[in-house]
Amino acid sequence: MRAPIALLLFAPLGLLGQGTAKNSCLDCHGMLDGAAQRPALLAKTDVHTANGLGCADCHGGDRTSDDPGEAMNPAKGFIGKPARTAIPKLCAHCHGDPNFMRKFRPQQRVDQFELYQTSVHGKRLASGDDNVATCIDCHSVHDIRAVKDPQAPVYPLHLPETCAHCHADAKRMAKYGIPTNQFAEYQTSVHWNALKVRGDLSAPTCASCHGNHGAKPPQVESVAAVCGSCHVLFAQLYQKSVHEPIFSAASGGGGCIVCHSNHGIHQPSTAMLQGSKAVCAQCHDAGTPGANVAAQMAGWLDGLDAALKHSESVLASADKYGMEVSEAQVRLGDGRENLVKARLALHAFQPEQMKKPIDAGMAIANETLRAGQAALHEKDVRRMGLAVSVVFIGITILAIWALIRRIEASRPGASAPAPK
Ligand code: HEC
Ligand code: HEC
Ligand code: HEC
Ligand code: HEC
Ligand code: HEC
Ligand code: HEC
Ligand code: HEC
Numbered sequence: 001m002r003a004p005i006a007l008l009l010f011a012p013l014g015l016l017g018q019g020t021a022k023n024s025c026l027d028c029h030g031m032l033d034g035a036a037q038r039p040a041l042l043a044k045t046d047v048h049t050a051n052g053l054g055c056a057d058c059h060g061g062d063r064t065s066d067d068p069g070e071a072m073n074p075a076k077g078f079i080g081k082p083a084r085t086a087i088p089k090l091c092a093h094c095h096g097d098p099n100f101m102r103k104f105r106p107q108q109r110v111d112q113f114e115l116y117q118t119s120v121h122g123k124r125l126a127s128g129d130d131n132v133a134t135c136i137d138c139h140s141v142h143d144i145r146a147v148k149d150p151q152a153p154v155y156p157l158h159l160p161e162t163c164a165h166c167h168a169d170a171k172r173m174a175k176y177g178i179p180t181n182q183f184a185e186y187q188t189s190v191h192w193n194a195l196k197v198r199g200d201l202s203a204p205t206c207a208s209c210h211g212n213h214g215a216k217p218p219q220v221e222s223v224a225a226v227c228g229s230c231h232v233l234f235a236q237l238y239q240k241s242v243h244e245p246i247f248s249a250a251s252g253g254g255g256c257i258v259c260h261s262n263h264g265i266h267q268p269s270t271a272m273l274q275g276s277k278a279v280c281a282q283c284h285d286a287g288t289p290g291a292n293v294a295a296q297m298a299g300w301l302d303g304l305d306a307a308l309k310h311s312e313s314v315l316a317s318a319d320k321y322g323m324e325v326s327e328a329q330v331r332l333g334d335g336r337e338n339l340v341k342a343r344l345a346l347h348a349f350q351p352e353q354m355k356k357p358i359d360a361g362m363a364i365a366n367e368t369l370r371a372g373q374a375a376l377h378e379k380d381v382r383r384m385g386l387a388v389s390v391v392f393i394g395i396t397i398l399a400i401w402a403l404i405r406r407i408e409a410s411r412p413g414a415s416a417p418a419p420k
């Protein structure tokens with residue numbers, strides 16, 4: 001293994017600047033069929049080809065010889081098809097070498113292999129288990145694309161499927177005794193909906209929470225703490241709450257996922273607080289302080305939501321009748337903002353903290369309701385006014401008509417035919 005690696009080190013450097021150098025590997029393999037031909041057919045989509053690298057830069061050998069015995073001579077560094085357990089090191093041969101990579105991309109990271117070795121995948125591979133993900137299971141091989149390429153298997157929209165290829169395969173995962181429902185659950189989540197349906201690339205994929213090369217994403221001490229890296233304000237309140245020390249002691253940092261779960265995170269609602277699906281009821285029996293607070297919070301949130309919806313419908317009908325209510329409608333937006341603030345404040349699990357935005361929201365709901373009702377009342381007044389004036393105009397027309405008739409009748413000879 002030593003000799004090929006040493007030769008490999010110089011092969012790519014030798015190629016630099018050679019432009020369209022001879023590539024007997026590509027030429028011959030392009031004429032083969034099946035698995036031997038595939039790499040040659042895919043080569044044009046590969047990021048390495050685009051950077052002037054070729055077959056021999058990974059496999060070794062002599063690209064200038066058309067004689068297969070010479071081209072694929074182990075004495076010329078040819079390594080053939082690498083074993084799965086050897087792949088990360090093969091890739092790291094360049095990707096872990098800052099001097100080499102700098103020639104292509106000065107800012108490119110060179111820590112992928114180093115991090116990989118700290119992950120569950122890397123540790124298991126090092127112990128000889130080649131069932132785990134190596135570099136090529138996430139990035140593919142022979143059609144490796146730039147990570148920002150929308151067709152790359154690591155592009156956010158495709159990554160969940162890339163992981164699921166193994167993690168949803170019950171047979172492959174059977175011997176590890178871990179669940180295989182992560183992708184199925186994730187597909188029911190608010191995050192998948194944001195990502196796949198709304199194309200929001202800031203929503204987390206598998207790797208945003210688990211990290212890609214390392215065991216966990218940077219800046220978090222455990223995967224369970226990852227929610228706070230995006231939902232910062234929620235985490236700040238939660239961290240100071242009565243639940244934080246209890247949940248983290250019980251589940252090694254379970255945090256948010258105790259109530260929201262990890263993969264199947266659904267749209268939160270007051271059903272989490274009250275009713276048959278309430279998460280609080282798992283720990284707080286009816287009648288205890290925790291359960292009372294949960295019921296109170298649900299009442300506040302539902303109450304404010306209903307009040308805002310009522311104001312909204314009154315304003316909408318006033319608007320339909322052409323009444324000017326745009327200012328109140330804008331104000332209603334502030335009311336909804338308070339509902340959002342209240343849902344955030346909930347995470348302190350202290351009723352006083354939530355009361356403020358609830359009260360502010362209620363005041364706006366009432367104020368906008370009054371504005372809407374006033375507009376509807378004014379509409380009625382105007383309608384009544386209109387009806388009165390229509391009647392008045394009608395009477396006036398009738399009176400004028402009668403008057404004209406009377407004047408015409410009283411004119412001498414008015415109704416007699418004119419003399420011929
Ligand atoms: C003249 C034709 C020819 C040339 C030139 C050639 N190959 Fe091959 N290569 C073959 C054939 C034929 C096979 C065997 C295919 C099979 O077993 O199905 C093969 C097999 C391989 C394999 C698979 C080996 C294994 O262990 O399964 C690799 C990798 C490979 N070639 C890489 C290269 C590289 C890199 C070069 C250039 C340095 C190269 N080849 C040049 C014809 C060629
Ligand atoms: C970026 C590194 C890299 C480059 C460039 C590369 N290969 Fe490979 N190749 C690999 C790896 C890794 C494997 C092992 C794949 C696996 O285990 O499924 C492989 C496997 C193969 C195989 C065996 C396929 C099989 O299914 O048995 C052949 C043949 C092959 N490569 C030929 C080529 C040819 C021809 C080129 C140039 C057109 C090329 N490779 C370019 C890394 C590379
Ligand atoms: C479990 C899946 C997985 C494995 C295994 C994996 N990668 Fe990645 N890799 C990713 C993801 C996801 C990204 C980031 C994509 C993005 O930024 O959108 C990435 C990014 C990269 C990048 C771009 C620079 C960077 O670090 O962000 C390179 C280069 C890279 N990987 C090489 C490798 C090499 C070499 C290996 C093997 C040592 C490897 N990867 C193993 C998933 C993986
Ligand atoms: C001969 C040196 C060399 C080898 C070996 C090599 N690469 Fe690369 N790789 C490069 C260079 C150079 C680039 C282009 C510069 C860049 O985009 O980082 C690149 C680019 C990439 C990218 C795109 C990075 C980005 O930011 O979009 C990925 C992914 C990648 N390689 C994965 C692999 C994998 C997986 C292997 C092993 C199967 C491998 N490479 C083996 C040199 C190499
Ligand atoms: C080639 C198959 C394969 C691919 C692709 C793959 N994994 Fe894995 N993964 C495994 C295997 C096998 C294990 C070992 C299971 C174990 O030890 O519990 C594992 C372990 C893990 C673990 C640790 C599970 C534990 O034990 O707690 C996490 C987390 C993980 N993978 C996440 C991912 C993510 C995220 C992706 C995609 C970016 C991914 N994997 C892609 C096969 C794969
Ligand atoms: C929003 C963050 C998040 C996303 C997205 C996510 N996970 Fe997880 N995942 C977690 C957390 C948190 C755990 C529990 C880890 C712990 O307690 O240390 C976990 C656990 C796991 C485990 C260990 C076994 C288990 O089910 O408990 C695997 C494997 C795993 N996730 C794979 C995936 C895959 C594959 C995807 C994408 C389809 C994914 N995860 C998406 C946060 C996430
Ligand atoms: C990479 C950033 C990121 C991470 C990590 C993350 N989220 Fe999210 N989350 C988002 C985005 C983006 C949305 C969509 C926001 C929207 O609908 O406007 C979202 C939506 C949500 C929603 C629905 C909110 C709403 O108003 O509809 C909940 C609940 C949620 N996430 C909880 C969690 C939990 C719990 C975790 C940790 C297990 C977590 N998130 C991890 C970015 C993240």
Ligand code: HEC
Nearest residue numbers: 227231234235238255256259268269270272273301340343
């Ligand atoms: C003790 C249970 C519990 C814990 C722990 C918890 N939440 Fe929540 N969360 C809730 C409840 C209940 C709601 C729903 C309020 C509603 O919509 O009626 C909610 C709502 C949310 C929402 C949606 C807000 C909106 O505007 O719709 C997000 C986002 C969220 N939580 C994130 C988090 C994050 C991040 C953490 C961890 C830092 C966390 N939660 C911890 C119970 C919890």
Ligand code: HEC
Nearest residue numbers: 242243246258272273279280282283289290293294349350
């Ligand atoms: C996993 C169990 C668990 C869940 C789920 C849970 N709690 Fe708690 N909660 C506790 C524990 C334990 C305490 C501390 C009780 C004590 O110190 O006496 C506590 C304390 C509280 C307190 C302080 C009052 C008291 O009882 O000491 C409030 C308020 C509270 N929880 C509200 C909620 C709400 C609302 C929910 C649902 C959104 C919820 N909890 C979900 C376990 C839980």
